[in-house]
Amino acid sequence: MTDSTAFVPAASGAAVVVDPTGLHARPAVKLTKLAKGFEATIRLRAGGEGNWVNAKSPNAVMKMKARSGEVLNFEAAGSDAEQAVLALVALVERNFDD
Amino acid sequence: MTELVFSGQIASPGLALGRLHLRKKTQARQRSAGDAAAEEAALLAAIDQAARQLESLAEQSDSAGAEILEFQGALLDDDDLIDPIVRALRGGEAAHDAWKRTLDVEIADYAKGADEIFEARAADLRDLRDRVLGILSGEEETEIALPEGAILATENLSPSGFLSLDAKRCLGLVLREGSAHGHVAMLARARGLPLLIGLGADYEQLIDESQVVLDAEAGKLVLDPSETSWARARARFEQRGSEAEELRAYLEKPAVTSEGEAVAVMINVDSPALLSDIDPAHCDGIGLTRTEFLFHEGSLPDEERQYGIYATILHWAAGRTVTIRTLDAGGDKPIPGLTPEGESNPFLGLRGLRLSLAYPEVFKVQLRALARAAALGPLKVMAPMVTLPSEFDRFVALFDAALTELEGEGVPAARPQLGMMIEVPAAALTTAAFDADFFSIGSTDLTQYVTASARDCPAVGDLLDPGNPAVLELIERVVNAGLRKGVEVSLCGDMAGEPDLLPLLLAAGLRQVSVSPARLAVTKSAVAAYPGGAITGLGGAS
Numbered sequence: 001m002t003d004s005t006a007f008v009p010a011a012s013g014a015a016v017v018v019d020p021t022g023l024h025a026r027p028a029v030k031l032t033k034l035a036k037g038f039e040a041t042i043r044l045r046a047g048g049e050g051n052w053v054n055a056k057s058p059n060a061v062m063k064m065k066a067r068s069g070e071v072l073n074f075e076a077a078g079s080d081a082e083q084a085v086l087a088l089v090a091l092v093e094r095n096f097d098d
Numbered sequence: 099m100t101e102l103v104f105s106g107q108i109a110s111p112g113l114a115l116g117r118l119h120l121r122k123k124t125q126a127r128q129r130s131a132g133d134a135a136a137e138e139a140a141l142l143a144a145i146d147q148a149a150r151q152l153e154s155l156a157e158q159s160d161s162a163g164a165e166i167l168e169f170q171g172a173l174l175d176d177d178d179l180i181d182p183i184v185r186a187l188r189g190g191e192a193a194h195d196a197w198k199r200t201l202d203v204e205i206a207d208y209a210k211g212a213d214e215i216f217e218a219r220a221a222d223l224r225d226l227r228d229r230v231l232g233i234l235s236g237e238e239e240t241e242i243a244l245p246e247g248a249i250l251a252t253e254n255l256s257p258s259g260f261l262s263l264d265a266k267r268c269l270g271l272v273l274r275e276g277s278a279h280g281h282v283a284m285l286a287r288a289r290g291l292p293l294l295i296g297l298g299a300d301y302e303q304l305i306d307e308s309q310v311v312l313d314a315e316a317g318k319l320v321l322d323p324s325e326t327s328w329a330r331a332r333a334r335f336e337q338r339g340s341e342a343e344e345l346r347a348y349l350e351k352p353a354v355t356s357e358g359e360a361v362a363v364m365i366n367v368d369s370p371a372l373l374s375d376i377d378p379a380h381c382d383g384i385g386l387t388r389t390e391f392l393f394h395e396g397s398l399p400d401e402e403r404q405y406g407i408y409a410t411i412l413h414w415a416a417g418r419t420v421t422i423r424t425l426d427a428g429g430d431k432p433i434p435g436l437t438p439e440g441e442s443n444p445f446l447g448l449r450g451l452r453l454s455l456a457y458p459e460v461f462k463v464q465l466r467a468l469a470r471a472a473a474l475g476p477l478k479v480m481a482p483m484v485t486l487p488s489e490f491d492r493f494v495a496l497f498d499a500a501l502t503e504l505e506g507e508g509v510p511a512a513r514p515q516l517g518m519m520i521e522v523p524a525a526a527l528t529t530a531a532f533d534a535d536f537f538s539i540g541s542t543d544l545t546q547y548v549t550a551s552a553r554d555c556p557a558v559g560d561l562l563d564p565g566n567p568a569v570l571e572l573i574e575r576v577v578n579a580g581l582r583k584g585v586e587v588s589l590c591g592d593m594a595g596e597p598d599l600l601p602l603l604l605a606a607g608l609r610q611v612s613v614s615p616a617r618l619a620v621t622k623s624a625v626a627a628y629p630g631g632a633i634t635g636l637g638g639a640s
Contacts, residue, residue: 022215026165028169033172059179060176062169063207065216
């Protein structure tokens with residue numbers, strides 16, 4: 001999953017974490033639950049230089065330690081890649097409906 | 099049987115009277131491993147059972163509790179976490195070994211970096227690790243059966259253990275270990291359940307089923323209280339119940355005397371973690387932030403981390419003034435490796451500003467972080483335990499040096515108001531000689547120095563009385579000196595939160611006090627009851 005050479009994204013998008021406490025537990029769980037609903041392989045990273053992590057792994061998403069104001073970048077590959085990225089970006093933009 | 103009094107740290111304030119329920123240590127059961135297929139089946143079954151336990155717990159929990167349990171549940175459904183464990187089992191490792199090994203690596207990962215939020219996640223993983231290990235070794239569910247009116251004492255408690263407690267039976271909690279920042283503390287505060295932590299070695303002396311007073315207002319546990327102690331605690335308990343109703347109304351209103359004079363009532367902050375439970379609109383800002391909490395992780399956090407913490411506090415205050423006291427280590431707050439060991443009388447030793455001036459390199463990190471935070475909002479910075487004007491001048495010089503350095507680096511920074519605590523009688527008698535932007539009377543230490551009665555010596559507890567006329571005379575003297583100098587004077591100390599002492603402070607001319615958040619409503623109601631008649635025009639609206 002984290003092998004970037006094998007990953008050819010079909011869709012990508014980005015959104016900023018607006019919650020003052022950063023990406024905490026409940027949003028991380030919401031994000032991964034949403035991601036799991038798609039067939040596509042989805043990865044994300046905080047900022048432009050962090051490691052890519054599996055968007056379907058709550059542990060990996062939590063461990064990114066994304067802070068308030070950081071940009072979350074999404075990439076997806078697979079049949080519903082585009083819908084997946086749109087949905088995830090929208091979730092972050094809505095501040096996880098908190 | 100004579101009563102025994104133990105001290106602990108208040109993680110959730112409150113008072114409870116009941117019978118101690120001492121939780122027995124559970125022996126970890128040995129488990130023998132089967133073949134690879136049996137181990138895989140055992141682990142998957144344990145995970146499945148843990149998930150069901152968490153779900154049923156979440157159904158009975160409030161939203162903060164449910165969030166914790168939901169995250170733990172999500173981890174059990176995380177293929178990236180579970181698949182490598184299953185592969186290890188196929189390679190011949192025992193289920194409990196592989197599970198523990200993997201979770202321990204993750205826990206260490208979350209715990210590093212000393213961030214409170216991620217320390218809480220580490221606690222979640224420990225909780226989850228132990229739950230699955232317990233199921234694997236055939237333990238029954240770890241629910242704690244409590245009798246009516248119990249005060250539970252246990253070595254430590256997991257968040258899910260807390261959430262499984264019967265709220266109707268449990269009146270309070272005492273932990274041998276514990277953290278004021280942890281989930282359990284947060285959940286206890288949300289539930290209004292008194293919690294005393296960090297009993298340490300004293301924990302061994304607790305006796306199951308003894309009568310106890312859990313005084314998480316004073317940080318004490320009284321074992322087998324005398325009839326007098328019990329009756330006194332009972333009266334206080336009943337008073338708290340009726341007060342709570344009445345006082346709620348005062349919280350939301352500004353503090354005004356019966357003559358219509360405004361009094362600023364601010365709060366003392368021991369740990370920024372507690373701020374999330376407090377509505378900033380209920381106070382006139384923060385009159386004292388004790389920065390000793392910075393050392394909870396063992397060493398002083400770097401400038402960036404400190405700046406982040408100070409920024410969070412200013413953000414919480416939303417434009418209200420925030421007063422931060424520089425490190426006040428020493429005395430009864432030793433820090434290994436920094437405060438001197440073996441002082442014959444630490445309260446009269448190298449503590450407060452004296453210690454900071456002895457370690458200018460350590461001090462500089464804090465001053466730089468504070469100067470940067472001052473650019474974000476109305477910040478005041480004060481030094482503790484100042485005795486001489488020359489000490490205060492050195493503090494100001496170090497601050498200005500840090501500021502110049504930051505300006506040279508192009509880092510945004512500002513000069514906050516720089517003030518000092520008045521705790522040493524010498525400073526109280528010579529207040530006018532100090533070139534400070536503000537004075538804050540530390541009544542607790544002032545009382546101990548004026549009455550020559552150590553704060554940590556119960557035998558002289560009766561002498562340690564802030565209402566002593568000598569203490570009041572010094573306070574009035576400081577207030578008058580400030581008035582003549584045109585420098586504002588406030589008081590931060592427990593006495594401001596005592597309804598019988600506050601009128602004396604107001605009569606002395608004080609119009610700014612800072613109290614522990616739990617005493618806000620009481621203090622405001624005592625202000626409202628004050629008939630007036632004092633020197634006017636001090637502090638307040640600055």
